[in-house]
């Protein structure tokens with residue numbers, strides 16, 4: 001595995017003896033996870049996603065090929081676990097500016113992750129007269145945000161192509177048998193892809209949920225799988241060098257020492273949605289029974305000029321997890337300027353990535369000096385393989401960490417409450 005984790009900046013808060021004990025605890029939790037004997041063990045299908053079903057993968061690749069050939073835009077409709085993984089991977093591997101780049105693959109628009117009418121209107125207007133397709137994703141098939149968006153985009157698609165042709169441009173990713181979306185897809189003849197029963201939303205990025213939009217953006221599913229394989233080989237082995245065990249052990253140690261907020265700190269705009277995905281993964285998995293670390297995120301260096309003040313000197317509630325990308329795709333150096341009016345010649349010839357990494361080092365040290373312990377996770381690059389490694393590492397670590405915390409990391413009973421109250425306010429039949 002090429003991902004590495006460095007926990008030395010937490011050693012003022014966790015002694016050698018404590019770390020040893022925490023690692024032993026995390027080994028027990030890993031064993032429970034892999035043996036599938038713990039709470040929520042009917043939602044552990046994601047542990048086998050390093051061996052995807054070839055027929056399903058081939059079908060996804062064929063659908064993506066068709067979308068690339070007949071569409072200038074793909075509207076990906078979904079929320080939560082049916083949205084964040086694909087968005088995180090697209091930004092990480094391609095770019096947050098993917099839609100503005102010159103390319104042979106369609107623009108990808110994400111919809112159905114809220115109720116903003118302005119957001120929907122803007123997406124419809126950006127698509128304009130261009131050819132488009134829809135990938136609607138919902139495991140339950142009943143979530144209101146994507147259902148409303150799907151009705152609107154489906155109407156636009158049917159107006160443009162007629163009902164029969166539109167049906168050939170709609171791909172539904174949902175449960176194999178139940179839910180309103182599955183019934184509708186069967187009735188209208190949409191091509192469907194299955195979200196396995198035993199894979200929860202936040203663990204579903206390496207299923208058709210993530211794979212179809214990513215393949216339509218030209219990302220190689222096999223490269224993602226090679227990253228999952230390499231992460232699983234390292235993260236399922238119970239030894240002290242296992243990075244997932246180490247991460248789970250240290251974050252629980254810090255939590256027990258009173259640090260109840262974890263900040264995911266990145267130095268690349270391409271990681272912004274990786275942080276959003278991570279927040280869902282850890283927030284939904286651990287925030288229950290009155291327990292759990294609150295996951296937050298910052299985009300440095302921009303946020304060093306805003307949130308940096310609080311982190312350096314505010315209430316000592318938090319620790320940080322820095323995520324570093326070792327190699328950039330672009331090499332941009334600071335130009336030499338004869339006049340040196342801005343006094344920057346001391347950086348002339350320096351690569352911006354070098355400067356970015358120095359900023360990261362300085363920030364880690366400054367925050368440590370300000371009594372914010374931190375960890376550093378490093379990935380070699382922004383390749384699909386690296387994304388596969390990073391996301392799988394976080395998933396395995398999340399399972400271990402949730403068991404160390406003593407909760408069921410694979411349910412989300414609290415997510416339902418607002419949905420029910422909203423149904424009452426909206427006047428949905430059967431809710432009062």
Ligand code: PA5
Pocket residue numbers: 079080081082137138139140141142143146200201202203284412415
């Ligand atoms: O992780 C989860 O279970 C949730 O965030 C769901 O993914 C989210 O509520 C969307 O649900 P669904 O895919 O059923 O539409």
